[in-house]
Amino acid sequence: MIGLSEELTAALLATQDYKCQLCQRDELTLARDFDSTGATRGMLCQRCKTMLGLIETKKYEWPSLLHFVEQGEEHAKAILQQAKLDNPISPSLKARWHSLTEAQFDALLASQGNRCAICFLFRRLGVNKDKNGHVRGLLCRGCNILLGLLSQDIVGMLDRVDYHLIYGVRDARSVLDHVLFRRKEQLICERAAQEESIHERPPWEVWSLKDEAEDSTPH
Ligand SMILES: [Zn+2]
Ligand SMILES: [Zn+2]
Numbered sequence: 707m708i709g710l711s712e713e714l715t716a717a718l719l720a721t722q723d724y725k726c727q728l729c730q731r732d733e734l735t736l737a738r739d740f741d742s743t744g745a746t747r748g749m750l751c752q753r754c755k756t757m758l759g760l761i762e763t764k765k766y767e768w769p770s771l772l773h774f775v776e777q778g779e780e781h782a783k784a785i786l787q788q789a790k791l792d793n794p795i796s797p798s799l800k801a802r803w804h805s806l807t808e809a810q811f812d813a814l815l816a817s818q819g820n821r822c823a824i825c826f827l828f829r830r831l832g833v834n835k836d837k838n839g840h841v842r843g844l845l846c847r848g849c850n851i852l853l854g855l856l857s858q859d860i861v862g863m864l865d866r867v868d869y870h871l872i873y874g875v876r877d878a879r880s881v882l883d884h885v886l887f888r889r890k891e892q893l894i895c896e897r898a899a900q901e902e903s904i905h906e907r908p909p910w911e912v913w914s915l916k917d918e919a920e921d922s923t924p925h
Contacts, residue, residue: 709738710738710882713889717884717885718738718881718882727749727750729753729754731751735751735752737751739870746879747878748874760848761852762871767825768864770825775842775853778823778834778836779836779841782814782840782843783841785814786810786841788813789809789813790810806833818843824852824853829848830846831844831845831846832846
Protein backbone atom coordinates (compact mmCIF):
# COMPACT_ATOMS: atom_id res chain seq x y z
CA MET A 707 0.00 0.00 0.00
CA ILE A 708 1.56 3.27 -1.11
CA GLY A 709 1.11 6.10 1.38
CA LEU A 710 1.03 9.81 0.73
CA SER A 711 4.08 12.06 0.66
CA GLU A 712 4.57 14.41 3.59
CA GLU A 713 3.58 17.35 1.39
CA LEU A 714 0.26 15.78 0.37
CA THR A 715 -0.52 14.60 3.92
CA ALA A 716 0.10 18.12 5.21
CA ALA A 717 -2.23 19.55 2.54
CA LEU A 718 -5.02 17.15 3.54
CA LEU A 719 -4.56 17.90 7.24
CA ALA A 720 -4.68 21.64 6.57
CA THR A 721 -7.97 21.38 4.66
CA GLN A 722 -9.42 19.39 7.60
CA ASP A 723 -8.20 22.07 10.01
CA TYR A 724 -6.04 19.35 11.67
CA LYS A 725 -9.20 17.64 13.00
CA CYS A 726 -10.50 14.15 12.41
CA GLN A 727 -12.76 14.23 9.34
CA LEU A 728 -15.58 12.39 11.17
CA CYS A 729 -15.57 13.13 14.90
CA GLN A 730 -14.08 16.62 14.38
CA ARG A 731 -11.80 16.22 17.39
CA ASP A 732 -8.30 17.65 17.17
CA GLU A 733 -5.06 16.95 18.98
CA LEU A 734 -5.27 13.36 17.84
CA THR A 735 -2.95 11.27 15.77
CA LEU A 736 -4.65 11.15 12.41
CA ALA A 737 -4.05 8.41 9.86
CA ARG A 738 -4.88 8.15 6.17
CA ASP A 739 -8.23 6.53 5.45
CA PHE A 740 -8.66 4.79 2.10
CA ASP A 741 -11.28 2.75 0.24
CA SER A 742 -10.99 -0.84 -1.03
CA THR A 743 -9.02 0.32 -4.08
CA GLY A 744 -6.50 2.20 -1.94
CA ALA A 745 -7.82 5.65 -2.91
CA THR A 746 -7.43 8.24 -0.14
CA ARG A 747 -10.64 9.43 1.55
CA GLY A 748 -9.12 11.73 4.15
CA MET A 749 -7.44 11.66 7.55
CA LEU A 750 -9.19 9.98 10.50
CA CYS A 751 -8.47 9.24 14.16
CA GLN A 752 -7.99 5.61 15.17
CA ARG A 753 -11.39 5.44 16.86
CA CYS A 754 -13.25 6.57 13.74
CA LYS A 755 -11.18 4.23 11.55
CA THR A 756 -12.28 1.30 13.74
CA MET A 757 -15.89 2.48 13.66
CA LEU A 758 -15.84 2.88 9.86
CA GLY A 759 -14.35 -0.61 9.53
CA LEU A 760 -17.20 -2.04 11.60
CA ILE A 761 -19.84 -0.21 9.56
CA GLU A 762 -18.31 -1.24 6.24
CA THR A 763 -17.43 -4.87 6.96
CA LYS A 764 -20.60 -5.77 8.88
CA LYS A 765 -22.86 -4.02 6.37
CA TYR A 766 -25.26 -2.91 9.07
CA GLU A 767 -28.70 -1.89 8.07
CA TRP A 768 -28.52 1.85 8.51
CA PRO A 769 -32.28 2.37 8.64
CA SER A 770 -32.59 -0.06 11.57
CA LEU A 771 -29.66 1.62 13.34
CA LEU A 772 -31.21 5.07 12.91
CA HIS A 773 -34.61 3.77 13.90
CA PHE A 774 -33.11 2.27 17.06
CA VAL A 775 -31.37 5.51 17.99
CA GLU A 776 -34.40 7.69 17.32
CA GLN A 777 -37.29 5.47 18.42
CA GLY A 778 -35.66 2.91 20.72
CA GLU A 779 -36.22 4.70 23.99
CA GLU A 780 -39.92 5.25 23.39
CA HIS A 781 -40.44 1.68 22.24
CA ALA A 782 -38.56 0.22 25.24
CA LYS A 783 -40.37 2.50 27.69
CA ALA A 784 -43.77 1.13 26.68
CA ILE A 785 -42.60 -2.49 26.86
CA LEU A 786 -40.91 -2.05 30.24
CA GLN A 787 -43.96 -0.28 31.66
CA GLN A 788 -46.29 -3.04 30.49
CA ALA A 789 -44.02 -5.80 31.89
CA LYS A 790 -44.03 -4.00 35.23
CA LEU A 791 -47.85 -3.86 35.24
CA ASP A 792 -48.10 -7.52 34.25
CA ASN A 793 -45.75 -8.54 37.06
CA PRO A 794 -46.50 -6.28 40.01
CA ILE A 795 -44.47 -8.49 42.32
CA SER A 796 -41.36 -8.49 40.19
CA PRO A 797 -38.57 -10.88 40.98
CA SER A 798 -35.39 -9.35 42.34
CA LEU A 799 -33.39 -7.08 40.03
CA LYS A 800 -30.78 -8.85 38.01
CA ALA A 801 -27.61 -6.80 38.02
CA ARG A 802 -26.32 -8.45 34.87
CA TRP A 803 -29.36 -7.18 33.03
CA HIS A 804 -28.64 -3.59 33.94
CA SER A 805 -31.40 -3.03 36.50
CA LEU A 806 -34.15 -4.71 34.48
CA THR A 807 -36.30 -7.36 36.04
CA GLU A 808 -36.35 -10.73 34.39
CA ALA A 809 -39.92 -10.07 33.17
CA GLN A 810 -38.89 -6.75 31.65
CA PHE A 811 -35.89 -8.28 29.93
CA ASP A 812 -38.02 -11.13 28.57
CA ALA A 813 -40.68 -8.68 27.36
CA LEU A 814 -38.05 -6.63 25.49
CA LEU A 815 -36.55 -9.79 24.05
CA ALA A 816 -39.96 -10.98 22.83
CA SER A 817 -40.71 -7.57 21.27
CA GLN A 818 -37.51 -7.89 19.22
CA GLY A 819 -38.26 -11.49 18.18
CA ASN A 820 -35.23 -12.67 20.19
CA ARG A 821 -32.94 -10.82 17.73
CA CYS A 822 -30.54 -7.89 17.96
CA ALA A 823 -32.54 -4.70 17.28
CA ILE A 824 -30.04 -3.45 14.70
CA CYS A 825 -28.49 -6.38 12.79
CA PHE A 826 -31.39 -8.77 13.49
CA LEU A 827 -29.05 -11.67 14.25
CA PHE A 828 -29.77 -14.25 16.93
CA ARG A 829 -26.93 -13.44 19.31
CA ARG A 830 -26.38 -13.10 23.02
CA LEU A 831 -27.94 -9.70 23.71
CA GLY A 832 -27.16 -6.97 26.21
CA VAL A 833 -29.09 -3.88 27.29
CA ASN A 834 -28.25 -0.68 25.43
CA LYS A 835 -28.87 2.71 27.05
CA ASP A 836 -28.60 6.26 25.74
CA LYS A 837 -26.37 8.91 27.33
CA ASN A 838 -29.07 9.70 29.91
CA GLY A 839 -29.24 6.08 31.05
CA HIS A 840 -32.59 5.37 29.36
CA VAL A 841 -32.97 1.84 27.98
CA ARG A 842 -33.21 1.79 24.18
CA GLY A 843 -33.32 -1.97 23.63
CA LEU A 844 -31.26 -5.13 23.38
CA LEU A 845 -28.22 -5.33 21.13
CA CYS A 846 -25.52 -7.83 20.26
CA ARG A 847 -21.97 -7.04 21.31
CA GLY A 848 -20.91 -5.85 17.84
CA CYS A 849 -23.79 -3.36 17.51
CA ASN A 850 -23.28 -2.17 21.08
CA ILE A 851 -19.60 -1.45 20.39
CA LEU A 852 -20.50 0.28 17.13
CA LEU A 853 -23.00 2.61 18.82
CA GLY A 854 -20.38 3.41 21.46
CA LEU A 855 -17.83 4.30 18.77
CA LEU A 856 -20.33 6.46 16.89
CA SER A 857 -20.16 8.86 19.87
CA GLN A 858 -22.97 10.86 21.47
CA ASP A 859 -24.31 12.63 18.39
CA ILE A 860 -25.04 9.42 16.49
CA VAL A 861 -27.37 10.92 13.88
CA GLY A 862 -24.89 13.70 13.04
CA MET A 863 -22.05 11.20 12.95
CA LEU A 864 -23.95 8.89 10.60
CA ASP A 865 -24.54 11.84 8.28
CA ARG A 866 -20.81 12.54 8.20
CA VAL A 867 -20.00 8.84 7.69
CA ASP A 868 -22.48 8.72 4.80
CA TYR A 869 -20.92 11.78 3.19
CA HIS A 870 -17.41 10.44 3.79
CA LEU A 871 -18.18 7.10 2.10
CA ILE A 872 -19.81 8.74 -0.93
CA TYR A 873 -17.67 11.84 -1.48
CA GLY A 874 -14.46 11.20 0.54
CA VAL A 875 -12.38 10.03 -2.43
CA ARG A 876 -13.61 12.85 -4.69
CA ASP A 877 -12.90 15.57 -2.10
CA ALA A 878 -9.49 14.19 -1.14
CA ARG A 879 -8.52 13.86 -4.80
CA SER A 880 -9.38 17.48 -5.52
CA VAL A 881 -7.08 18.57 -2.66
CA LEU A 882 -4.27 16.27 -3.80
CA ASP A 883 -4.68 17.21 -7.48
CA HIS A 884 -4.53 20.87 -6.55
CA VAL A 885 -1.22 20.39 -4.71
CA LEU A 886 0.23 18.33 -7.57
CA PHE A 887 -0.94 20.90 -10.12
CA ARG A 888 0.68 23.71 -8.11
CA ARG A 889 3.92 21.75 -7.98
CA LYS A 890 3.84 21.10 -11.74
CA GLU A 891 3.22 24.78 -12.36
CA GLN A 892 6.16 25.61 -10.12
CA LEU A 893 8.41 23.23 -12.05
CA ILE A 894 7.37 24.80 -15.37
CA CYS A 895 8.08 28.27 -13.97
CA GLU A 896 11.48 27.16 -12.71
CA ARG A 897 12.34 25.64 -16.06
CA ALA A 898 11.24 28.78 -17.89
CA ALA A 899 13.36 30.89 -15.55
CA GLN A 900 16.35 28.64 -16.22
CA GLU A 901 15.93 28.97 -19.97
CA GLU A 902 15.57 32.70 -19.67
CA SER A 903 18.80 32.91 -17.70
CA ILE A 904 20.57 31.09 -20.57
CA HIS A 905 19.29 33.70 -23.02
CA GLU A 906 20.33 36.47 -20.72
CA ARG A 907 24.01 35.48 -20.83
CA PRO A 908 26.36 38.43 -21.27
CA PRO A 909 27.21 39.19 -24.96
CA TRP A 910 30.82 38.00 -24.68
CA GLU A 911 29.60 34.55 -23.71
CA VAL A 912 27.23 34.45 -26.68
CA TRP A 913 30.10 35.50 -28.93
CA SER A 914 32.34 32.86 -27.51
CA LEU A 915 29.69 30.23 -28.16
CA LYS A 916 29.39 31.57 -31.71
CA ASP A 917 33.14 31.47 -32.15
CA GLU A 918 33.23 27.88 -31.07
CA ALA A 919 30.46 27.05 -33.52
CA GLU A 920 32.35 28.80 -36.33
CA ASP A 921 35.57 27.04 -35.39
CA SER A 922 33.96 23.65 -35.63
CA THR A 923 32.64 24.26 -39.15
CA PRO A 924 34.91 22.72 -41.72
CA HIS A 925 36.72 25.13 -44.09
ZN1 LIG B 1 -12.45 10.66 14.74
ZN1 LIG C 1 -26.38 -6.64 16.27
